[in-house]
Amino acid sequence: MTPRWGGVVPSVAAAVLCTVVLSACDPRAGAAGAEGSAAPKATGAEGSAVAALDALPVKGRAPKTGYDRTRVFGPAWSDNTTAPGGHNGCDTRNDVLRRDLANVAGKNASRCVVASGVLEHDPYTGKRIDFTRGQTTSMAVQIDHIVALSDAWQKGAQQLTQDQREALANDGLNLIAADGPANQQKSDADAATWLPANKSFRCPYVARQIAVKKKYKLWVTSAERDAMRRVLNTCPTQPLPDEQSAGVAFAR
Template identity: 65%
Template sequence: MGEELRRINTRGAGNGRVPSDTGRRRGAVDWIACGVAGLLLVSSTACAGTAAVPGKSAVESASPGVAPPGSATSRSAPTPVAAPTAALTGASAPHKQPAYASKALEVLATLPVKGRAPKTGYSRGQFGQAWADVDRNGCDTRNDTLRRDLTAEALKPGTRGCVVLSGILKDPYTARLINFRRGADTSSAVQIDHVVALSDAWQKGAQRLSPAQRLAFANDPLNLLAVDGPANMQKSDGDAATWLPPNKSYRCAYVARQISVKASYALWVTRAEHDAMARILADCPGALAPTGRQPTTPAPAAPPARKAPATAPAPVAPAPPAPVPAAPVPAAVYYANCTAVRAAGAAPIRLGQPGYSSKLDRDGDGVGCE
């Protein structure tokens, strides 16, 4: 988001640090553009030249259809479908393609439509440390995202493959090729954008999230893109009603990603924002939204106990007691890393289970923290 990236760390290349961001190493966690099972994106065939929303299912820790607390609007989430396997094409497509689920228009229909809440109390600090190393891979979120989104990148020796010194960005917002070079006067040419700006999120439901959920939101690869710096500054904290990428071929993917992020964190949209999104998607009605974590599924109902026959020639053993249904899982389940998963006794965690995310599933086989 533009307002945050004005403050990116531009210390010299010699100090071994660079403005930070989310994600993991390329090939590890690519929520934004990875082909990880359980993720969602917009297909290039459905939306000419577009990429999809991050690559997850329709929710982060709450179902996309779950309205924020106190909201009168709550609809059922669309049923995920099998992920296509065709690779993305187009000038601004990410390097890799996440899995797909529901159509972006269907997910949009689940988002509550409300007015903006006051911005009172908002600060960057409400979303935790900027570009924190949330996945504990020893590298900040900014560098994780640069490694994911750049090509031909050069890494700084002695940083365990973390710090990006240079690379080439195929910018989705402008469709330009940008040469990135780390340095006090050059790093800002490529910035990491919060697709749903932090300030916008704060005014549309993030005030009600826990500090841990807001930290996850600010560092979620689904909500992060390496983009042209000036375009990001122009966007600032605008929503789809006030700013869209100059690259029109990317607008379907951009809007679909915003929808997925908002669904993943149970945020809402304003009427103007909703209508702008619907207008963009009208040109690509088959566009698929990448999503966050898979929605939790209710525990199966216990089968009814069988009744003994009215008359029996001999006594029969009593029917076994019906299994006790599992306790309901809270809507918001978040694990910062595999250590937290194991501490909670949830390892290995599988695709579709509460708290599963692609960052916990390094090899993308649907089983994390093995």
């Protein structure tokens, strides 16, 4: 005999309950928090990374045709750019090392060249890294483009002027000192295919990517937008950084 609840077949009772409390029977209710699934959309306050993400154009990747790092983004670590901190007499790589490392020591009394220092809390792995300049040691700490240049090329940078592209490649907002192997693992990935292993840095990382894409009028793919959204749903009030608030400017 089929079990009954108060004289009503359970499936019928459930249907009645659904009519009264629709949300309780919405099949999406349990899926929202599942790993990798679409999460509830947070409302972005003005000045937040969420609001800026909502305003970014969403398009597919453009072909990588014509991409050549030096030709389209200029020589690596040029000081001669319109980026904040440009023309300060130091190349951009050393600017980032001086900004992001602690206990910095210069080379041969140079105010620019960083001979050693400590990355006290690597943003990508969370570990401490001692940096010593040398042929076999310098790559322990690398300078990462938070928005990879080849990714930028496929998402709007082809429409920028040469000066704007060189500024993007040397802008402190888009640069960070990080663990060398983690940077190599990231390569030219966007947020849809790579996020820092250090989960505490994922919100600031995604916010910096959004800030760069907003500043240089780049777009995101739908998969990239969704990945960013999943991260920001854990920190809906994450602010959109700028050179001042994020402390990413270079000393002059």
